[in-house]
Amino acid sequence: MTTTLNIQAPKDFHLARDVCSYGYFLLAPNHWDVDKQHMLRVLEFEAGPSLCVIDQPKDRVRARFDRSLDRSEQSSAKTQITRMLCLDTPHEEIKAFHKVDPRWKKSGAGRLFRSPTLFEDVIKTVTSCNVTWPSTVNMNRRLCEVCGRKSPSGVPSFPRAQKLARTRVGTLRGRCRVGYRDQRIIDLAKLFSKGQIDEHWLENTATDDEVFKFLVTLPGIGPYAAGNIMQLMGRYSRLALDTESIRHAKAVLNMTGTDNQLMKRLKAHYEPFGDHKFRSYWFELWEFYQSKAGPATTWRRDATATMFTSANLSK
DNA sequence: GGTAGACCTGGACGC
DNA sequence: GCGTCCAGGTCTACC
Numbered sequence A: 001m002t003t004t005l006n007i008q009a010p011k012d013f014h015l016a017r018d019v020c021s022y023g024y025f026l027l028a029p030n031h032w033d034v035d036k037q038h039m040l041r042v043l044e045f046e047a048g049p050s051l052c053v054i055d056q057p058k059d060r061v062r063a064r065f066d067r068s069l070d071r072s073e074q075s076s077a078k079t080q081i082t083r084m085l086c087l088d089t090p091h092e093e094i095k096a097f098h099k100v101d102p103r104w105k106k107s108g109a110g111r112l113f114r115s116p117t118l119f120e121d122v123i124k125t126v127t128s129c130n131v132t133w134p135s136t137v138n139m140n141r142r143l144c145e146v147c148g149r150k151s152p153s154g155v156p157s158f159p160r161a162q163k164l165a166r167t168r169v170g171t172l173r174g175r176c177r178v179g180y181r182d183q184r185i186i187d188l189a190k191l192f193s194k195g196q197i198d199e200h201w202l203e204n205t206a207t208d209d210e211v212f213k214f215l216v217t218l219p220g221i222g223p224y225a226a227g228n229i230m231q232l233m234g235r236y237s238r239l240a241l242d243t244e245s246i247r248h249a250k251a252v253l254n255m256t257g258t259d260n261q262l263m264k265r266l267k268a269h270y271e272p273f274g275d276h277k278f279r280s281y282w283f284e285l286w287e288f289y290q291s292k293a294g295p296a297t298t299w300r301r302d303a304t305a306t307m308f309t310s311a312n313l314s315k
Numbered sequence B: 001g002g003t004a005g006a007c008c009t010g011g012a013c014g015c
Numbered sequence C: 001g002c003g004t005c006c007a008g009g010t011c012t013a014c015c
Helices: A015-019 A071-085 A091-100 A118-127 A133-147 A161-166 A169-174 A179-193 A199-205 A208-215 A223-232 A243-251 A259-293 A301-307
Strands: A004-008 A031-033 A038-043 A050-055 A060-065
Touching (some): A004 A071, A015 A038, A118 A179, A161 A179
């Protein structure tokens, strides 16, 4: 027996566009099937993981699982899929974004793909710091292979916080190749698994400033990572500036100056977009990537591992 | 508050 | 095939 769930989607939701909108859709255990234009990934539940295939027949999102889910698992699955696909972002919010930045009105872009849990987004962000994209791809693949649980179909999940909290530093460094991030990942996993991260406060009630100040106190999280985690929470009022931003400033925005000057100019440049500034910044960057590599809906995970190297992007 | 150097991995490049 | 260089954000020590 298997389970199929149907989730009502906002009228402006488009699966291919909204999944292939942020780099994490290329990181394990996410898998975008280019030929079938649907998404596969394993979701985690207390009783064990399950592989699901997500597609969009007409106005609903459909998720088909490789085993039967009980009532509470079905509820959890809906919550996880809603977070991943930003199905709870109302049409009005996307319209407000297009009002301040009409460049994306025609394509309808506005939602940014993310993970089913905040924990996975935090760890994925740590694996994206101080490395080139191919290493981030490898780290996430190995984390799933080494520390994930296998679904009935034999596909591994993203490891749960409880599991990573118990994993040895040597395993993370030696087998998952996360380098010096080993202890930081374990410390973060302990904070999540012990309930010391107030996710409701972070995602709903705290101000943006409060969230940022809290995030930079976490191990392995600096200003860039905090800004990125904030956008993954649906808080787009801050930029997550890194060396990619510097390249973008020079190559696309034709800015000049030292790195520090460029950072200041980038902040000033996106200030008019207010609470949507990360979206405006990101879709500019995403458009540039697609001009180099074709539509994101045609990107295959393994090929993009070498596509997005600084050497290739600066060509 | 600002800055320099260490932390690791893997791609690029020269031989 | 091997060795070297370099990119990448965070953290710590130091001024």
